[in-house]
Amino acid sequence: MRKDFLWGGATSANQYEGGYQEKGRGLSSMDIVPTGGNRQKMIKGHINQLEIKESLHYPTHESVDFFNHYKEDIALFAEMGFTAYRMSISWSRIFPKGDEEKPNQEGLDFYESVFKECQKYKITPIVTISHFDAPLYLVETIGSWKSRKMIDYYLRYCHILFTTYKEYVTHWITFNEINMILHAPYMAAGVLVEENNEKQIKYQAAHYELVASSLATKLAKEINPNNKIGCMFAAGSAYPYSCHPEDVFEALKVDQENYFFADIQVRGKYPSYALKSFEKNGIKIEMTPEDLENIANHTVDFISFSYYNSRCIARKESDAELTEGNLFATAKNPYLELSEWGWPIDPLGLRITLNNIYDRYQKPMIIVENGLGARDNLENEQVHDDYRIDYLSKHLKMMKAAIEEDGVDLFGYTAWSACDIVSASSGEIDKRYGFVYVDAEDNNKRIRKDSFYWYQNVIKTNGKNL
Numbered sequence: 117m118r119k120d121f122l123w124g125g126a127t128s129a130n131q132y133e134g135g136y137q138e139k140g141r142g143l144s145s146m147d148i149v150p151t152g153g154n155r156q157k158m159i160k161g162h163i164n165q166l167e168i169k170e171s172l173h174y175p176t177h178e179s180v181d182f183f184n185h186y187k188e189d190i191a192l193f194a195e196m197g198f199t200a201y202r203m204s205i206s207w208s209r210i211f212p213k214g215d216e217e218k219p220n221q222e223g224l225d226f227y228e229s230v231f232k233e234c235q236k237y238k239i240t241p242i243v244t245i246s247h248f249d250a251p252l253y254l255v256e257t258i259g260s261w262k263s264r265k266m267i268d269y270y271l272r273y274c275h276i277l278f279t280t281y282k283e284y285v286t287h288w289i290t291f292n293e294i295n296m297i298l299h300a301p302y303m304a305a306g307v308l309v310e311e312n313n314e315k316q317i318k319y320q321a322a323h324y325e326l327v328a329s330s331l332a333t334k335l336a337k338e339i340n341p342n343n344k345i346g347c348m349f350a351a352g353s354a355y356p357y358s359c360h361p362e363d364v365f366e367a368l369k370v371d372q373e374n375y376f377f378a379d380i381q382v383r384g385k386y387p388s389y390a391l392k393s394f395e396k397n398g399i400k401i402e403m404t405p406e407d408l409e410n411i412a413n414h415t416v417d418f419i420s421f422s423y424y425n426s427r428c429i430a431r432k433e434s435d436a437e438l439t440e441g442n443l444f445a446t447a448k449n450p451y452l453e454l455s456e457w458g459w460p461i462d463p464l465g466l467r468i469t470l471n472n473i474y475d476r477y478q479k480p481m482i483i484v485e486n487g488l489g490a491r492d493n494l495e496n497e498q499v500h501d502d503y504r505i506d507y508l509s510k511h512l513k514m515m516k517a518a519i520e521e522d523g524v525d526l527f528g529y530t531a532w533s534a535c536d537i538v539s540a541s542s543g544e545i546d547k548r549y550g551f552v553y554v555d556a557e558d559n560n561k562r563i564r565k566d567s568f569y570w571y572q573n574v575i576k577t578n579g580k581n582l
């Protein structure tokens with residue numbers, strides 16, 4: 117393992133900060149999505165009421181209150197030995213409505229304080245500009261990424277971030293899991309869809325995001341040539357359910373759909389398989405020659421991705437059992453165990469995925485999310501999460517093998533999540549991922565889990581003790 121390998125953890129503003137109306141913050145797209153009820157329908161973009169209802173429960177409004185605990189939390193990250201912390205900025209904390217000329221100074225100050233804490237402990241911040249987050253006002257008024265105008269608002273926001281935090285941040289990720297717009301368009305991008313026109317809407321919105329990402333890359337370099345920009349997608353290679361050629365072909369198609377975004381952000385052009393598929397499905401993207409030029413000229417410096425599981429794909433006629441698992445149905449892989457939330461556990465799949473991505477792009481990579489969502493049991497101020505240690509240890513062994521035996525160029529790993537936070541898909545706090553337990557019953561008290569000490573040792577030995 118290289119000596120400067122970045123070890124750390126990740127979080128997102130919307131799931132971690134709370135303080136949803138503090139110090140001038142405006143409402144954000146996910147603030148109106150409750151736990152339970154119609155949540156699944158809502159995150160998939162099938163909603164018609166953009167409002168907060170008193171009768172419903174919104175755990176992210178308070179979340180685990182990083183807003184008031186950031187010093188304590190970053191000190192805990194430093195105690196674990198983090199050399200990197202991947203976090204995101206809440207867009208509506210900086211531009212409460214999204215269309216203002218001037219930013220909210222108090223919002224900017226908050227993140228400056230966060231970055232100062234990171235600097236104090238020599239932790240490199242890796243900052244996601246939009247992690248499942250858009251100002252609600254822009255969703256209501258222009259339909260978020262359905263509109264080309266969103267590109268300008270996003271760039272104004274980027275400009276403020278790149279200039280204000282120039283001395284603190286050089287690693288930026290333009291969009292979290294950009295490919296999730298195809299599966300959960302409201303959660304991923306604040307985009308609502310119509311049933312008979314879903315693909316058209318999603319790919320058009322994706323195009324505007326891709327243009328915005330290329331222009332943000334250009335801007336970042338103009339403001340600070342040392343800036344490094346990454347794309348980020350939800351990875352996990354697609355396995356054919358059997359060696360039946362049709363299963364193999366379907367799996368190939370699923371992989372292409374998944375790589376579509378990175379193909380554009382890394383290679384700088386729309387892949388031919390996508391153009392043919394648009395043609396076949398009657399999808400017409402509004403795009404200008406200038407868009408294509410920007411996409412071609414401003415590709416990313418590194419590739420970041422999340423890995424939770426592989427996918428298993430069967431042809432339509434197959435009798436394979438289906439599993440909903442991770443927001444979209446795939447065939448159930450009979451060789452893999454499932455987490456409590458039905459997500460397959462596949463450490464070797466991480467090694468396969470790392471190899472596939474590296475073979476495809478030959479660019480530096482970083483894993484920015486990987487972890488196990490599980491119910492933890494707090495007893496006598498202790499959490500014995502050996503299941504999480506087991507999950508992480510097996511995945512890290514595969515990561516190491518991919519680096520040392522297969523030669524992939526990986527410069528870091530940030531586990532999901534640094535601290536317990538609210539789950540994105542289910543909206544529960546009980547689906548915990550962190551090394552630090554947060555006790556909501558006791559003023560959001562922070563408690564080190566067993567995995568905290570285990571990870572501390574992993575980092576200390578630079579991955580020797582797994």
Ligand code: BG6
Nearest residue numbers: 128292293489538539540541542
């Ligand atoms: C990724 C997201 O999809 O998976 C995170 O980038 C999310 O925001 C993580 O929290 C785990 O998913 P979930 O739904 O269990 O929170």
